[in-house]
Amino acid sequence: xxxxxxxxxxxxxxxxxxxxxxxxxxxxxxxxxxxxxxxxxxxxxxxxxxxxxxxxxxxxxxxxxxxxxxxxxxxxxxxxxxxxxxxxxxxxxxxxxxxxxxxxxxxxxxxxxxxxxxxxxxxxxxxxxxxxxxxxxxxxxxxxxxxxxxxxxxxxxxxxxxxxxxxxxxxxxxxxxxxxxxxxxxxxxxxxxxxxxxxxxxxxxxxxxxxxxxxxxxxxxxxxxxxxxxxxxxxxxxxxxxxxxxxxxxxxxxxxxxxxxxxxxxxxxxxxxxxxxxxxxxxxxxxxxxxxxxxxxxxxxxxxxxxxxxxxxxxxxxxxxxxxxxxxxxxxxxxxxxxxxxxxxxxxxxxxxxxxxxxxxxxxxxxxxxxxxxxxxxxxxxxxxxxxxxxxxxxxxxxxxxxxxxxxxxxxxxxxxxxxxxxxxxxxxxx
Amino acid sequence: xxxxxxxxxxxxxxxxxxxxxxxxxxxxxxxxxxxxxxxxxxxxxxxxxxxxxxxxxxxxxxxxxxxxxxxxxxxxxxxxxxxxxxxxxxxxxxxxxxxxxxxxxxxxxxxxxxxxxxxxxxxxxxxxxxxxxxxxxxxxxxxxxxxxxxxxxxxxxxxxxxxxxxxxxxxxxxxxxxxxxxxxxxxxxxxxxxxxxxxxxxxxxxxxxxxxxxxxxxxxxxxxxxxxxxxxxxxxxxxxxxxxxxxxxxxxxxxxxxxxxxxxxxxxxxxxxxxxxxxxxxxxxxxxxxxxxxxxxxxxxxxxxxxxxxxxxxxxxxxxxxxxxxxxxxxxxxxxxxxxxxxxxxxxxxxxxxxxxxxxxxxxxxxxxxxxxxxxxxxxxxxxxxxxxxxxxxxxxxxxxxxxxxxxxxxxxxxxxxxxxxxxxxxxxxxxxxxxxxxxxxxxxxxxxxxxxxxxxxxxxx
Numbered sequence: 001x002x003x004x005x006x007x008x009x010x011x012x013x014x015x016x017x018x019x020x021x022x023x024x025x026x027x028x029x030x031x032x033x034x035x036x037x038x039x040x041x042x043x044x045x046x047x048x049x050x051x052x053x054x055x056x057x058x059x060x061x062x063x064x065x066x067x068x069x070x071x072x073x074x075x076x077x078x079x080x081x082x083x084x085x086x087x088x089x090x091x092x093x094x095x096x097x098x099x100x101x102x103x104x105x106x107x108x109x110x111x112x113x114x115x116x117x118x119x120x121x122x123x124x125x126x127x128x129x130x131x132x133x134x135x136x137x138x139x140x141x142x143x144x145x146x147x148x149x150x151x152x153x154x155x156x157x158x159x160x161x162x163x164x165x166x167x168x169x170x171x172x173x174x175x176x177x178x179x180x181x182x183x184x185x186x187x188x189x190x191x192x193x194x195x196x197x198x199x200x201x202x203x204x205x206x207x208x209x210x211x212x213x214x215x216x217x218x219x220x221x222x223x224x225x226x227x228x229x230x231x232x233x234x235x236x237x238x239x240x241x242x243x244x245x246x247x248x249x250x251x252x253x254x255x256x257x258x259x260x261x262x263x264x265x266x267x268x269x270x271x272x273x274x275x276x277x278x279x280x281x282x283x284x285x286x287x288x289x290x291x292x293x294x295x296x297x298x299x300x301x302x303x304x305x306x307x308x309x310x311x312x313x314x315x316x317x318x319x320x321x322x323x324x325x326x327x328x329x330x331x332x333x334x335x336x337x338x339x340x341x342x343x344x345x346x347x348x349x350x351x352x353x354x355x356x357x358x359x360x361x362x363x364x365x366x367x368x369x370x371x372x373x374x375x376x377x378x379x380x381x382x383x384x385x386x387x388x389x390x391x392x393x394x395x396x397x398x399x400x401x402x403x404x405x406x407x408x409x410x411x412x413x414x415x416x417x418x419x420x421x422x423x424x425x426x427x428x429x430x431x
Numbered sequence: 432x433x434x435x436x437x438x439x440x441x442x443x444x445x446x447x448x449x450x451x452x453x454x455x456x457x458x459x460x461x462x463x464x465x466x467x468x469x470x471x472x473x474x475x476x477x478x479x480x481x482x483x484x485x486x487x488x489x490x491x492x493x494x495x496x497x498x499x500x501x502x503x504x505x506x507x508x509x510x511x512x513x514x515x516x517x518x519x520x521x522x523x524x525x526x527x528x529x530x531x532x533x534x535x536x537x538x539x540x541x542x543x544x545x546x547x548x549x550x551x552x553x554x555x556x557x558x559x560x561x562x563x564x565x566x567x568x569x570x571x572x573x574x575x576x577x578x579x580x581x582x583x584x585x586x587x588x589x590x591x592x593x594x595x596x597x598x599x600x601x602x603x604x605x606x607x608x609x610x611x612x613x614x615x616x617x618x619x620x621x622x623x624x625x626x627x628x629x630x631x632x633x634x635x636x637x638x639x640x641x642x643x644x645x646x647x648x649x650x651x652x653x654x655x656x657x658x659x660x661x662x663x664x665x666x667x668x669x670x671x672x673x674x675x676x677x678x679x680x681x682x683x684x685x686x687x688x689x690x691x692x693x694x695x696x697x698x699x700x701x702x703x704x705x706x707x708x709x710x711x712x713x714x715x716x717x718x719x720x721x722x723x724x725x726x727x728x729x730x731x732x733x734x735x736x737x738x739x740x741x742x743x744x745x746x747x748x749x750x751x752x753x754x755x756x757x758x759x760x761x762x763x764x765x766x767x768x769x770x771x772x773x774x775x776x777x778x779x780x781x782x783x784x785x786x787x788x789x790x791x792x793x794x795x796x797x798x799x800x801x802x803x804x805x806x807x808x809x810x811x812x813x814x815x816x817x818x819x820x821x822x823x824x825x826x827x828x829x830x831x832x833x834x835x836x837x838x839x840x841x842x843x844x845x846x847x848x849x850x851x852x853x854x855x856x857x858x859x860x861x862x863x864x865x866x867x868x869x870x871x872x873x874x875x876x877x878x879x880x881x882x883x884x885x886x887x888x889x890x891x892x893x
Contacts, residue, residue, distance in 0.1 A: 033688035035524050038495035038771065039516035041509075044484075045501060061480035063501045074479050081555055083474040109519065131689045169691035173843070175812050212657070242470065242573040244609050244616055323476045358815030361806025363835060365609075365616040370837040370890045372808075372815035390813060392839050394657065394890040430657040430890050 001065050002047075002146055006072060013076055014051040016089050016148040019068075020279060021047050022320040024141030029112045031134035034120050036113055046320035049075045056082035061321040087306035092151045095276040095283055096267060100140075103186035104158035107138035112187075119164060119194045127201060131167045136160075138187070143279070151281045159272040160187045166197050168204070176204045176387065178375060179355070182413055183272045200354065200375065208378035208386030210431065216350035217393065217427040218343055218379070221412035221419035223353045223371075227397045228262065228333060228417065230364045235289050235297070237304035237313075237326045244365055246398065247295050256293040256401040259336060263288050264299060266314065266329035273330045273416040280324050282314040289331070299326045331417040336407025340421045343408055345382035351429065352377045352384065353393065367398035391431030400424050436461055439503055440586045440596070443485075446507055447590045452491040452514050454528060455590040457506070458726065458768040459485040462583025462599075465546065467555055469562045469576045477555070485509075486768050491517035493525020499769040524688075528749035529759050531729060533592030538723035540600040542628030546580040549629045554578055557632065558604065564639035565608045568647045572611035575620075576639075578604050578632065579862055585768075593728040601874070602631045603862040606639050608646040617834070619646035619819065620805075622861025624719055624874070649820055652832040655889055661798030661850075662838065662887040663791065666857040668818060669879030671804040673709055674779045674865070676814040676842045677702075678877075681711075681736045681744070682762070682774040682867075683751035685811060693755075700742045703846040706784040709737035711746060713761055713777030719860030720777035720875040722764070727772055729761040736779075748774050766870035773868050778860075781879030784852025791851050791883050792827045799889065800824050801836050815839035837890040845884060853880035 002019055010017045023045040030038050046063040049072045058079030062071040116134045123130055137160070144154035163181030170176075178200050180193035219227065239245035247255070266274050266284035277283050280302050288296035300308060301316030301324045317327035344352070356371030372392045378385045408421035436459070443457040461483040468476040484501035487510045496516030498509040562576035580602040587595045603624025610617045621642050625631045664672060679685070686692045713722045713731025722731050727749050734744045747755070748763035751774055763772035786794070803819025816838050823830035857878050864872025 032684075036494060036520045036522065037526065038497055039519060040497040040499075040771070041512055041516060042499045042769065043502070043505065043509075044499075044769070059476065059478045061478065062482075064481065064483050065502075067481060071480070078477050078479060078551070081474065081477055081551060113520070129691060167689065167692075169689065169695065171691070173691075173695040175692075175810075177810050242609075243611065244573050244618075246614065246616065321478075321480055321482075323478065357808040357810055357813070358806065358817065358837070358839070361808065361815070361817040361837075363616070363618065363805075365618065366614070368835065370815070370817065370835075372813055372839045374810050374813065390839075390841050390888075392815065392837070392888070392890045394837065428657075430888065 001068065006069055007146065010051065010072060011148060014053050014148065015055065017049065017051045018089055018145060018147035018280065019047060019049050020318065020320055021144040022141065024139055026137050026139035027109060028135060028137035029109055029116065031116045031120070031132065034124065034132055036116070039109060047071060048318065048320040050323065051075045051079050052085060053079040055084050055086060057085045058082045059323050085303060087302045089147045089149050089302070090151060090281045091149045093283065095153060097276065098155045099157045099185060099272065099274040101158050101185035104138055104140060104160060107160060107187050112136045115190050119190050123166070123194065123198060126198070127168065129168060130201070133165045134163065136162045145279070145281050147281060153277065155276050157272065157275070158185050160184050162190055162193070164190065164193055164197060166201060168201060176201070176375065185270055185272050203377055203384045204375070204387040206386035208388055210351065210378050210388060210429070212430045214426040215429045216347055216423065216425050218347065218350060218352045219422045220352065220354045221421060222414040223356055224422040225414040225417040225419040226356065226359055227369065228419065230367060230369060230397050231401070232289070232328060232331065233364065235295070235299060237298040237300035237308055240298045241304055241307050246366060250295050251298065252294060254294045255398065256290060257403065257405065258292040259405070259407060260290055260293050260401055261288065261334035262290040263332045264315070264328050264330070265332055268330045271330045275329065278314045278316040279318045280316040282312045282316065285314050287313055299328065301326045328416065333417065333419045335409055335411050335420045338406050338408055340408040340410050343406060343421060343423050344379060347379045347382060350379045351388060352379050367396045369397055370394040391429065393427055393429050395428045400427065436584055440588065443506065443586070443588050444594060446510050447588055450489065450510055450514060450590065452489045452517060454490040455510070456488050456727070457485060457588050459586045460583055460768045462581055463547065464579065464581040465554065467558050467578040469558055469574070471566065471573050484768055487513040488771060489513040489517045490526065490528060492520070493522035493527065494520035495526060497771050526750055527753045529753040531591065531749060531759060534724070534728060534730070535594045537596045539598040540626045542600045544629040546582055546600060546602060546629055561604060561606055561635060561639040564636060565606055565643050568610070568643055570610045570612060570647050570650060571608050571643060572616065573609040575607040576604070577862065587724065587726070587728045589728055595724050595728055597723050599626065600628060601626055602629065604632045604635060605862045606642050608643040610646040610650050612650045615650055617646055617649045619649060622863060624860060624862045625717060626721055645820060648832060649834045652820065652834040654835040655799060655833045657890050659886050660889055661795055662884050663795055663798065663800045663824065664882050664884065665802040666855065666879055666881060667803050667859050668801050668816065669781055669882045670859055670877035671807050671816060673781050673879055674776060674875065674877040675807045675809045675816070677709060677736070677846065678711065678776045678779045679809060680811050680842065681746055682776070683745045683747045683755060684774040686745065687751045687754040696742065696745065698742050701740055702737055702742055703740045703849050705740045706852045707737055707740045707846070707849060708735070708782035710735055710782055711762070711776050711779045715778050718778045718858055718876040722777060725761045725763045725772065726765040727763040729759050729763065731761040731777060734760045746774050746776065748772060764873060766873050770870050773870065775867060775873055776865065776875050778858065778876040780856060780858060780877060781852065781882065783854045783856050783880050786851045786853050788853055788855055788881055791853050791881055792824070794851055795824055795883055796826060798824050799833065799836065800829065801838065809842065813839065813841055839888050839890065845887065848885040849882055850885050851883040853882065856880040
């Protein structure tokens with residue numbers, strides 16, 4: 001436990017310190033192969049102690065509440081070898097409210113089991129051969145942060161997550177796997193993701209093929225969000241400082257089409273990715289990452305803000321067992337003006353890409369990507385003609401975003417990103 | 432944590448005798464770890480930490496209840512909760528487990544130098560030495576050198592009387608150089624890890640030298656043209672291929688309750704040429720996927736997944752073995768005591784074939800020699816891998832260097848397209864590992880000899 005004696009000892013021993021306490025409880029329901037497989041309950045608690053002594057930093061962690069003093073002593077011992085870090089910790093100040101929705105209390109394991117059974121029954125009525133795995137969970141966690149400048153605050157967060165994954169094996173042995181899921185602050189119905197799964201499966205029953213070359217590609221919010229993820233890794237202050245980001249020295253430069261605007265917003269109401277202050281105590285703030293095609297912000301924690309000689313952006317993220325590093329909260333990609341249905345109808349011949357595999361395994365530092373089409377459809381004369389597989393797209397996301405493209409008016413949540421559909425007129429396709 | 436390890440396991444043992452359920456197991460662990468991470472000329476992180484905790488898994492009325500905790504005083508309460516959870520399910524189709532004899536035993540990693548006795552200065556000095564090598568070219572923009580060790584104690588007990596203990600010692604390093612030439616940014620990375628003491632990570636200078644050399648060489652390499660090629664996979668790529676593309680398919684939890692998958696994966700089905708043998712074995716103590724017993728207390732075995740090109744076995748937990756009426760294989764593994772065991776691989780490899788390396792290259796004539804792997808993914812039918820690097824092969828001779836070689840294909844047709852299997856198998860495993868069901872990275876190893884494959888799709892502009 002964090003007690004006064006420990007704080008006094010640390011005050012006397014260190015130049016500065018902070019202690020993060022993370023605790024949580026979750027009770028997941030897990031369906032495997034169309035039936036309830038297990039119910040779980042998980043409890044966890046852990047502490048991370050960071051100290052700075054004569055300018056160098058040490059860190060240690062424990063998940064044993066009675067071992068916190070020992071962890072603090074280990075951190076002090078580690079500091080003798082640590083790197084020089086000359087930043088200061090934030091003082092106490094006003095912070096926003098908790099990302100907690102009391103409706104999380106309505107989570108009921110029996111009701112979740114019923115919701116799962118309903119989804120499975122409805123999908124199997126139409127497609128008797130499908131196999132479904134589902135997972136629903138409630139997590140309530142508390143983060144407490146204490147530092148040597150008198151900061152001592154905690155917040156509670158609530159998260160409901162649901163994921164449905166479907167496998168359909170065709171009589172010839174080929175198969176399709178489709179996944180849908182979301183997280184929110186409170187329990188939500190499963191009808192919408194189930195309906196999207198149904199539609200995708202229906203389109204997958206026919207197969208189609210397409211010859212290689214450059215072709216128009218419409219990315220769904222999910223696949224577009226993954227491509228934007230490649231760009232975001234280059235806006236992380238850590239990569240920028242190390243000189244391995246292609247955007248080092250490019251702050252303020254217009255590198256992309258003016259239709260591209262991306263924001264990071266840890267204050268988004270109702271989002272399970274929001275927080276009142278980051279994991280070093282810096283207040284949460286909404287910021288542009290890319291504004292009308294221009295590189296607007298490199299996200300930082302205290303360390304990288306100090307190294308890059310800027311103000312911290314409040315993006316420090318950590319569990320109890322690691323040091324902070326810059327990370328994103330809710331990422332919002334600004335929508336366009338075209339209705340999604342119109343984009344699809346306007347395609348004479350192209351590919352609609354939803355799930356890619358292997359996207360992150362290339363040398364993405366340069367924007368190059370290569371993805372196998374896990375779930376993608378041939379579009380002909382504005383209609384989905386069938387599923388395309390055994391083929392891949394290979395291109396550079398930075399050059400695609402610098403060129404001509406259209407974003408849809410509608411957006412969907414994909415993980416922590418809110419993204420539109422994106423239509424690129426010419427993407428390299430091989431099969 | 433209240434009480435000593437032995438006291439906690441005794442409490443667990445008596446608790447298991449009284450739990451009102453069909454089957455129950457308790458896993459407990461306590462460990463101490465050190466991690467040092469260097470980047471260019473700075474110490475990015477230097478941490479040490481301890482982790483303790485446990486879990487109770489209960490089977491009752493054909494459903495599982497699972498509770499994890501890190502407050503050991505809560506164990507009894509958690510066991511009761513696990514029983515309640517299992518009973519809360521009215522199972523339509525019931526889970527059961529294959530019976531197993533009670534086992535007792537105690538295992539210890541043999542270590543020449545216990546990590547806990549190596550001063551922190553010495554660990555730092557070692558990884559600094561490697562980091563200096565990684566930075567030794569002026570064309571290196573950044574480096575990342577990571578040292579990690581873990582010393583832990585594990586106990587597995589179940590209601591059938593099994594009581595096992597394992598004192599584990601694991602260490603590894605991960606070494607990366609990121610070379611840069613103008614807008615071209617080129618990373619390359621290698622990792623080595625295994626069970627033992629400090630000796631596991633010592634003497635790895637040659638590995639660091641090869642990392643920096645390869646990263647710098649790759650700056651001048653071009654991507655191959657997209658298309659279909661004859662492809663020679665080196666031992667590491669062959670290993671990752673068999674792990675990703677085939678190994679996951681042989682995990683019975685994908686198969687046991689899906690009638691169509693059972694047809695696809697029916698034992699006796701031909702998967703490749705007669706010279707193809709694929710094996711998974713958790714019983715090889717020098718490799719990262721070694722386990723003295725799995726997370727259901729089953730001893731590891733050697734499972735022949737493909738014999739003479741024909742599907743001959745698959746990997747099981749006690750649950751999937753019961754469902755398919757096959758033998759348990761000791762492949763139920765969990766990333767930590769806080770998660771439920773699922774069917775996983777251990778050390779998976781293609782066994783040696785008849786071809787010498789020279790014969791294979793002569794047979795190949797023209798194509799691409801693909802070496803090492805940056806990453807790979809599969810959906811159990813299609814796969815994609817990015818190779819570390821490679822070379823153009825013309826008339827069996829090595830030509831210009833390639834980078835960004837992205838291979839993809841269909842698992843079934845690619846296995847059938849294997850045209851030759853070498854006799855120079857090697858095994859690999861580092862600080863990374865395998866991911867499945869949100870549990871990553873699980874230590875595994877993989878390997879094989881050089882293999883020649885016809886008609887492989889390589890992505891890129893044509």
